[in-house]
Amino acid sequence: MTTEAARRLEVHNVTKTFGGTKVLSGLSLVVDAGEIHGLVGENGSGKSTLVKILTGYHTCNSDAVIAVDGRRVGVPVRWEEVHAAGVSVVHQDLGLIDHLSVAENIGVGGYQTSSFLRKINWRSQNAVAASALARVHSGARPTALVASLSASQRAEVAIARALRDHLPGSGLIILDEATRSLSRDELARFHTTLRLVVDQGTSVLLVSHNLEEVLSLTDHVTVLRDGVVVGSALTTREVTEQEVARRMLGRDVATLAQRPTAPQSMPMVAVRGLAGDAVRSVDLTVGKGEVLGITGLPGSGFESIPYLLAAARPARAGSIQIDGDTIDLATASVRRCTGAGIALVPERRERDGLAFDLSLRDNLSLPMLGAKGRWWFVSKRWQQINAEQAGERFGIQPKDPNLLIRQFSGGNQQKALMAKWLSVGPKLLILHEPTQAVDVGARQDILRQIHSVADTGVSILLVSVETMDLAEACDRVLVYSGSGTLDEIKTNDPDEILDLVYSRSVAS
Amino acid sequence: MTIHDHNTQFEDVTVQPGAVDAVSDGLPEVASTTVPPTLRRRLSAGTATGARSIASKYALLVVWAAMALFFYIALPSTFGRVATLQSIFGSQEVLVFLGIAALTTLSVGEFDLSIASIMGIAATTVPVLVTLHHWNVALACVVAIVACLACGALNAFFVVKVGVSSLVVTLGTGTLLIGVAEFISSSSQVSISNAAFSKLSLFSILGLPISFYYGLVLVAAFAYMSSWTPLGRHMLFVGANREVARLAGIRVNRVRTGSYLVASVIAGIGGILLVSSTGGFDASGSAGYLLPALAAVFLGTAVVQPGQFNPIGTLIGIYFLETGIFGLELFGYSGWVQDVFYGAGLVVAVAVATIVRNRASTG
Structure with a gap:
């Protein structure tokens, strides 16, 4: 030592x-x-x-x-x-404020002020920012807006702020x-910058x-x-x-059991000519009981696919055929899609997935209120039973449906989010980054659930940048390239998927 | 059972979800996530904690009772009469209607600061049409409600369709509608004398005017709607997290629009009851009804379902405030005491409820 x-x-x-x-x-x-x-x-x-x-x-x-x-x-x-x-802290998700300048972001909490009137001295503030940035070899200008920075520069600014008050090599x-929310790209740059700082002695x-x-x-x-x-x-x-x-x-940690390769069942879901946001003309089919993965370079646009398919965002064109029912996605509503058996488990559970200030039971009941209740009455009884069963099936801890979502850990929240949408008995389950910000144990539970749901005949679309998840859970993976084409790969090796992601993006 | 409710609920109303983190970070979430489930169950079953949670749920009722008891002991000859009960419970129907109107929009995450002015439109339209233009009373009431509905539609158009902040829109329309009401009444008190019309609110049942029972029915209906119908549960989610509601297939904008329309109709009915019971109205007085109604709604979040807007809490809030004011007026304080009590009562009661609840959850 x-x-x-x-x-x-x-x-x-x-x-x-x-x-x-x-x-x-x-x-x-x-x-x-x-x-x-x-x-x-x-x-x-x-x-x-x-x-x-x-x-x-x-x-x-x-x-x-x-x-x-x-x-x-x-x-x-x-x-x-x-x-x-x-000691200094870099907050969750970097804690930068987009609409302020680099110097303001670096200076917050320790602004350089004039002795008279306590007015912020912008010249010396910029100098402080510049010297902090120099220590992480950043090219960001102190006067630039944080919103205008590249991913790597944002990471540099966050670290520069933490270094601001410390002598080089200390702290x-x-x-x-x-x-937590950095893309693969940002993460790599962030790590490089950290190494640089640590090599100085911090x-x-x-x-x-x-x-x-x-x-x-x-x-x-x-x-x-x-x-x-x-x-x-x-x-x-x-x-x-x-x-x-x-x-x-x-x-x-139990490793996920290998799923027997599903026999090419008849396609349950067929998407034709989907276009919207940055997505240009996507065609794909998902078989009954198949787990299909979709991935690509972060930011290349494939992230919109789950939302376009569930009509959560308006598509320019395209249709989805599901179990004999054809929906025109250019005009469809979320209601139409959920009615047809499409369930979307969105990425940001706090923003789009669950109401954090309501109870687990209320959240789990939400998609079923219309179907299970009459317009004049919904019983609480099935809500309680449903919540207890879901808790049992997914192993949600603590086992109290009356707790607020906010009081559960991230992994349990994610399980609750999946349970919420599985309880409606969907035909197509669309999952976007289902293992984001959950721990190892919960990740395994979630991937195992994906398999057991697929085994009951539900088609699953797993949209993620986690190649580990894709390799372990999916029967097939489609890699999206910027030009809009999808390349199919069947593998259990995450690196193969990653290679394909990067080679396609270079080619396009 | 809840930890963060208050602050976050209020936050939700003014700011959109997502801004909630700041508040939640400040509270001891860890306590709930790290306690093993078995232990948790034992904790919540523990009598001390259980008693605390009941105390926090109904603290306002206890304060109300204590306050009434105090007035009763201090002023046995004036406060301790049946007439006192009648005055307290028989005089607040307008606030009950306005409170529920406010609740309708607040529970879906919208502010409506124009409800009092919409009430004023109804309360002005009826006497103006009946007394100055010799209309039939029933027809005048229908026209008044339609006018209120139009005001609600105006709010909904700017807030839901155009996307302007509800605070700004309803502050604007609220002021505008007071002006409109003063215009149609030529800025003077308008009155109406029609025995049948005043019976509509003053007909006495068991010593209390019938309008008191209207209020009870309205509150009961709203309470049923919000916890036992799909619409009510959907409204809860629209208020708690609009995006979650939208992705669950709820037609969020329809719910928001509907809440403005319903709120304006309820406020309009309140206005009709007001002129029916008092026989006249001065349009410039509308604004004075807004704060008490809102105060009662927020005060109501301290009882029954702590941290959530709820109609029974609102009702309790209204009569709590009125009891205090009535008692203080018997002591000889008047005029200013009303505003002081509405303001202070709101802040103190909600603050105490928050403190009690935080204690209960952190042990």
């Missing part, structure tokens, strides 16, 4: 209790200078609570020890003190699920649910389960993904 002096952050004996329940007990964490340290755990394992304690949002036990660069800070933590000692940046604490990212990027990784450290500063090079996952879950 390294010497005392080289330890950037030391945390010992942190315990946190909410309402009589220990969410962290006797937790320790050591981050060395100049390393990227991963902190992983399932949703609810306590990693975000720890971050909130480190940033002074939550209080903690007074006999906890927290030290930055060997100097103890007072507990409970005051943010001003740890920030001055060198600790906490990334709290900062990369430390990074990467809090993430994404094991793949953590294992490819970090030097050491600490694993939490139920508020207890179950793997302390493991050397990343020496552990496998399975091993970390096992520690996180406390059990082995």
